Amino acid sequence: MRPIHRWAVVAGVFVLLALAPMAGRAIPAHDRSLSAGQLLSLVRDGYTAPYSGTVEASGRLGLPFNDRFTDLADLLGGQTRLRVWWRGPDDWRVDRLLDTGEVDLFHHQDVTTQWDYERDEASVGPDPEIRLPRDSDLLPPRLAALLLAGADGSDGSSGSQDESQVSRLGARRIAGRDGLGLRLRVDDPRSSIDHVDLWADASTGTVLAIDVYGAGSVPVLTSAFTSFDSARPTFDVTRFRAPAGVRQHFEPLLDFADAANQYAPLTPPETLAGLARSNRKGRGVGAYGTGPTRLVAIPLQQRDAAVLTDQLYNSGATMRHGQSLLRAGPLGIMLTAIHSPFEFQWLLTGTVTDDTLRRAAAGLARGSSYR
Amino acid sequence: MIRTQGLTKYFGRIRAVDDVALEVAEGEIYGFLGPNGSGKTTTVRMLLGLVLATSGSIEMMGHPMPRRAREVLPEVGSLVEGPAAYPGLSGRANLSLVDAMGPGGSRATRSRRIEEALEEVGLAGVDRRPVRAYSLGMRQRLGLAATLMRRPRLLVLDEPTNGLDPQGIHEVRELLLRLNREGTTIFLSSHLLAEVEQLCHRVGVLDRGRLVLQESLAEIRRPTGRWYVETQDVARARALLDGQVDRIEGDRLVVRHDDSAALNRLLVEGGVRVTALTPERRTLEEVVLKATTDSPDKVVRP
Amino acid sequence: MIAVELTKMLRSRRSWVTIAVIDALPILVAVLLAVTDIGPRPGTGPAFLSAVLTKGELYPLAAVAIVLPLFLPAAVAITAGDAVAGEAQQGTLRYVLVRPVGRTRLLVAKLVSVTAFVLVTLLVVAVTGLVLGVLLLGDSNSATPTTTFSGTDLTTTQLAQRTGLALAYALLSMLGVAAVALFLSTVVRTPLAAAMGTLALLIGSTLLLTLDAAHALRPYLVTRYWLSFVDLFRDPILWHDVVLGVLLQAGYVVLFLAAAWANFMTKDITD
Numbered sequence A: 001m002r003p004i005h006r007w008a009v010v011a012g013v014f015v016l017l018a019l020a021p022m023a024g025r026a027i028p029a030h031d032r033s034l035s036a037g038q039l040l041s042l043v044r045d046g047y048t049a050p051y052s053g054t055v056e057a058s059g060r061l062g063l064p065f066n067d068r069f070t071d072l073a074d075l076l077g078g079q080t081r082l083r084v085w086w087r088g089p090d091d092w093r094v095d096r097l098l099d100t101g102e103v104d105l106f107h108h109q110d111v112t113t114q115w116d117y118e119r120d121e122a123s124v125g126p127d128p129e130i131r132l133p134r135d136s137d138l139l140p141p142r143l144a145a146l147l148l149a150g151a152d153g154s155d156g157s158s159g160s161q162d163e164s165q166v167s168r169l170g171a172r173r174i175a176g177r178d179g180l181g182l183r184l185r186v187d188d189p190r191s192s193i194d195h196v197d198l199w200a201d202a203s204t205g206t207v208l209a210i211d212v213y214g215a216g217s218v219p220v221l222t223s224a225f226t227s228f229d230s231a232r233p234t235f236d237v238t239r240f241r242a243p244a245g246v247r248q249h250f251e252p253l254l255d256f257a258d259a260a261n262q263y264a265p266l267t268p269p270e271t272l273a274g275l276a277r278s279n280r281k282g283r284g285v286g287a288y289g290t291g292p293t294r295l296v297a298i299p300l301q302q303r304d305a306a307v308l309t310d311q312l313y314n315s316g317a318t319m320r321h322g323q324s325l326l327r328a329g330p331l332g333i334m335l336t337a338i339h340s341p342f343e344f345q346w347l348l349t350g351t352v353t354d355d356t357l358r359r360a361a362a363g364l365a366r367g368s369s370y371r
Numbered sequence B: 001m002i003r004t005q006g007l008t009k010y011f012g013r014i015r016a017v018d019d020v021a022l023e024v025a026e027g028e029i030y031g032f033l034g035p036n037g038s039g040k041t042t043t044v045r046m047l048l049g050l051v052l053a054t055s056g057s058i059e060m061m062g063h064p065m066p067r068r069a070r071e072v073l074p075e076v077g078s079l080v081e082g083p084a085a086y087p088g089l090s091g092r093a094n095l096s097l098v099d100a101m102g103p104g105g106s107r108a109t110r111s112r113r114i115e116e117a118l119e120e121v122g123l124a125g126v127d128r129r130p131v132r133a134y135s136l137g138m139r140q141r142l143g144l145a146a147t148l149m150r151r152p153r154l155l156v157l158d159e160p161t162n163g164l165d166p167q168g169i170h171e172v173r174e175l176l177l178r179l180n181r182e183g184t185t186i187f188l189s190s191h192l193l194a195e196v197e198q199l200c201h202r203v204g205v206l207d208r209g210r211l212v213l214q215e216s217l218a219e220i221r222r223p224t225g226r227w228y229v230e231t232q233d234v235a236r237a238r239a240l241l242d243g244q245v246d247r248i249e250g251d252r253l254v255v256r257h258d259d260s261a262a263l264n265r266l267l268v269e270g271g272v273r274v275t276a277l278t279p280e281r282r283t284l285e286e287v288v289l290k291a292t293t294d295s296p297d298k299v300v301r302p
Numbered sequence C: 001m002i003a004v005e006l007t008k009m010l011r012s013r014r015s016w017v018t019i020a021v022i023d024a025l026p027i028l029v030a031v032l033l034a035v036t037d038i039g040p041r042p043g044t045g046p047a048f049l050s051a052v053l054t055k056g057e058l059y060p061l062a063a064v065a066i067v068l069p070l071f072l073p074a075a076v077a078i079t080a081g082d083a084v085a086g087e088a089q090q091g092t093l094r095y096v097l098v099r100p101v102g103r104t105r106l107l108v109a110k111l112v113s114v115t116a117f118v119l120v121t122l123l124v125v126a127v128t129g130l131v132l133g134v135l136l137l138g139d140s141n142s143a144t145p146t147t148t149f150s151g152t153d154l155t156t157t158q159l160a161q162r163t164g165l166a167l168a169y170a171l172l173s174m175l176g177v178a179a180v181a182l183f184l185s186t187v188v189r190t191p192l193a194a195a196m197g198t199l200a201l202l203i204g205s206t207l208l209l210t211l212d213a214a215h216a217l218r219p220y221l222v223t224r225y226w227l228s229f230v231d232l233f234r235d236p237i238l239w240h241d242v243v244l245g246v247l248l249q250a251g252y253v254v255l256f257l258a259a260a261w262a263n264f265m266t267k268d269i270t271d
Helices: A003-026 A036-048 A067-077 A140-148 A256-263 A302-314 A354-367 B040-047 B069-075 B091-101 B110-121 B136-148 B166-181 B193-199 B234-240 B260-269 B284-291 C002-011 C013-036 C056-067 C071-090 C092-097 C103-135 C156-187 C191-209 C212-220 C226-233 C239-265
Strands: A051-059 A079-088 A091-098 A101-108 A111-116 A121-126 A165-174 A177-185 A195-201 A207-213 A219-229 A248-250 A286-290 A293-301 A318-320 A323-328 A331-335 A344-350 B002-011 B014-020 B029-033 B055-060 B063-065 B076-079 B154-158 B185-190 B202-207 B210-216 B223-231 B245-249 B252-256 B274-281
Touching: A003 C212, A003 C239, A036 A140, A036 A165, A036 A177, A036 A195, A051 A067, A140 A195, A140 A207, A140 A219, A165 A195, A165 A207, A165 A219, A177 A207, A256 A293, A293 A302, A293 A354, A302 A323, A302 A331, A302 A344, A323 A354, A331 A354, A344 A354, B002 B040, B014 B040, B029 B040, B029 B193, B040 B055, B040 B154, B040 B185, B063 B069, B069 B076, B076 B136, B091 B110, B091 B136, B091 C002, B091 C092, B110 B136, B110 B166, B136 B154, B136 B166, B154 B166, B166 B185, B166 B193, B185 B193, B193 B284, B202 B284, B210 B284, B223 B234, B223 B260, B234 B245, B234 B252, B234 B260, B260 B274, C002 C103, C013 C056, C013 C071, C013 C103, C056 C071, C056 C103, C056 C156, C056 C226, C071 C092, C071 C103, C071 C156, C071 C191, C092 C103, C103 C156, C103 C239, C156 C191, C156 C226, C156 C239, C191 C212, C212 C239, C226 C239
Parallel strands: A121 A248, B014 B210, B029 B185, B029 B202, B076 B154, B154 B185
Antiparallel strands: A051 A079, A051 A219, A079 A091, A091 A101, A101 A111, A111 A121, A165 A177, A177 A195, A195 A207, A207 A219, A286 A293, A293 A344, A318 A323, A323 A331, A331 A344, B002 B014, B002 B055, B055 B063, B202 B210, B223 B252, B223 B274, B245 B252
16 A cells, blocks of 8 residues: 555545544434424423433623622533433432532422532422522523513414514434424513524423523523433432431521522512512512513622622622612623611612613612511 | 665655665675765665665565565564664563564574574673663674574674674674575675675675675676786886886886786896785775765865 | 563553652642641542542542543653654664564554553552552541442442443543554654654643633544543443543544554654
8 A cells, every 4th residue: 555545544534533423413403394383382391291311501691709609600601511310390300510529409399409429418408489590490491491481472463562472493403302493582672682592302392402692693591402311210310318427408598599588578569670570479589570581689688788799899890879780691680779777788680681670670669668 | 685676765855775786695795885875774774674665676585575574574684773772671681572573583492592692692691781781882792693583594784893892893703704604695784895805705885876886806806917016126127018017116016917927937037036926906995986986974165 | 562562661660660650649649638638629629539538448539530631641642652753763663673563563562552551550540549548548437438429329349340440431531642642653753752742732632622612623622531430420320421532532543543554654764
């Protein structure tokens, strides 16, 4: 063999190897002739379908928080690898995969156990009514359920102007499955989310991948399965058995939102900026809106708020009339002025415009009451 | 034993070896001469398959090279541009490793062959110290020992006496002559004329990549037909041999004549006291110098 | 030829000095941990290191995680980079080839020898890790069994099996580096240049992994799946990246061994 032939062999090997990872994607995705409304129904029917697999999520929301918000900042502003076994809404397990261990959520009925390998600790707590986002919320099916709530599947002529409209996108191969594309265009002028693209499994309706877009052309949050299985996971795998010697401690309060919801002496009004309250009335925290237009109002004690004010200020928040306002992509974060006499401040955050946040702040100043 | 035709090698645009046709017969000691940089080493490397010829063919022991290297090379012992060994290992360990690498080295006889080879090159008493601590001469001897391990039919040696003292050179010369008597063909590349002159049957001379001479030593040193006449009676001799004297060097005349006996009688009868009458022979040095141009490592002002 | 290369590697003092240097780091870390009793904060430092203070038998894995990102690949780059260029520089290459040893056989034997070197290194690191872990680290008072990342108990046998798998994976992870260094070793004249070239590739790969803009290149980066051996300690074992890692390394070996072969087969040996 002459040298030129040998190098030709090497070049052939190179091309083959370089193409190998693309081979799986090269299989054309098989589309189904479903209208947007039919696909939306399929997706909604798939909310209870079991599945398992691995997920890669990537957020571009640079949250200014550290210390007790670290998890949240990582969740929305970085890469997250998840592994999930979903037997149903009441029985699932989600692992956050780390290079040095993992943090696992085991969910049964109303109780969630968090196991942290590196801290060697397990904490058990009831599922609160209000909480900050956690790992399981990044799963494409969970994220989709959150954003599709209230979406209208009809042809668009009948729906009211504020409702979001769905349309079809082409099919895509995701984790070896055919993903049928659906676009949710957000028409509500209060929302800071422009549109949401998602791809649902053609047979089960489980959402395989989801991209959330703010103002720009790059998604601010993406989440997609890297491997997917629609078989029901075994009973065994979602069950947490505490290792010998590890005490499972009970955590009645999951996070500061949960704490504020249960114990803050304030309660926000029933509507804010025209958005209806979606959680129980009379509680400390108010959650408003639905689908891609959501807003939450959390009362903070002044010493907690002061720490947050510093962080917001250091991240370049605009300060006006005692209000701090920061925008991280479509996520707006506002800390309102101090309310006497309890010296509480409201943390307002959500996927809404600055204007909506200011209207909400005004609404809080007028409408919040003591309980 | 070795036959090349039109052997040519380019390194980039430089022609290192140009159309070389070597002929080495079985059983002979062939001296491969040439100044440094004349392409000797490249030719040797081509014979052994280390450097691949740009064009031309090589045949060794009747097989084409380098295509049939697996059959040919086990019967060849070679020393290319100085010896080399794994510095951290002892001489014996080196011989053992190299023997185990390729075909033709039986494991059962290995240690016996190592001892024999070391004995032959005068390293029989060497201890376990690593080659790193060897002198240049010892390394050269070890390299020679490596070539002898498998009783090769052909030895290709590049400057085998390099780094040896006069005693060592003598020993190596005796060793090579003995091996040759026992039937080993030897291809000896050297720039030392004296070494070649003392050992070789035939010589090839390489100059700037071209084989400018390939002849038997006997042929080269054949009498030239001229005679050296030494006498105290220079003037008388010259008068007697008018027209036949080419040159006078002190009390020695260089004379053209067909028959030494007739020349002697002529001189003696003419009353010239001849102290010596010897035939003129060309030396290898003269032939080589005549055949080659300037040394290539000499740089002349243009 | 393979046997000869193995003998050379095992008898070379340099191999053992290199192994000792690599082993020194986990030894130092173990001693520091034992003396200070300060583990790394969760999420920082190499895998398993935060757990070894209570579970000493995990230290072989922590030791492997310590040497895997830099020390081991650097040693592989140097060893494999020396394979052909070093012999050429030393002058022994020509005597090996005229012995004769087939050029392809020589390349394969060199790769096998480097693999054996990595294996010996990993075994030394693991065994010293185990000895140190049991003697210096661990909390003998707590009867806590070793667990997977997911919190399920591991029996000693299971732990030994998974540690063995992790060592095998670490060994395979080094093959890509070895093949690249071997290829460069047939190209450049000095072993140092081959080692430097390989290290440049490693550093480049590590850097590109952190760069979002290089996302399309990630599946091809040689260091991409190196740390995936930790996936063997999840329950159930997460094979996805481990399998991809093995395939990636196999791809590197095939490509660069082929390139080394293409280059070396007709290379003029003029050293």
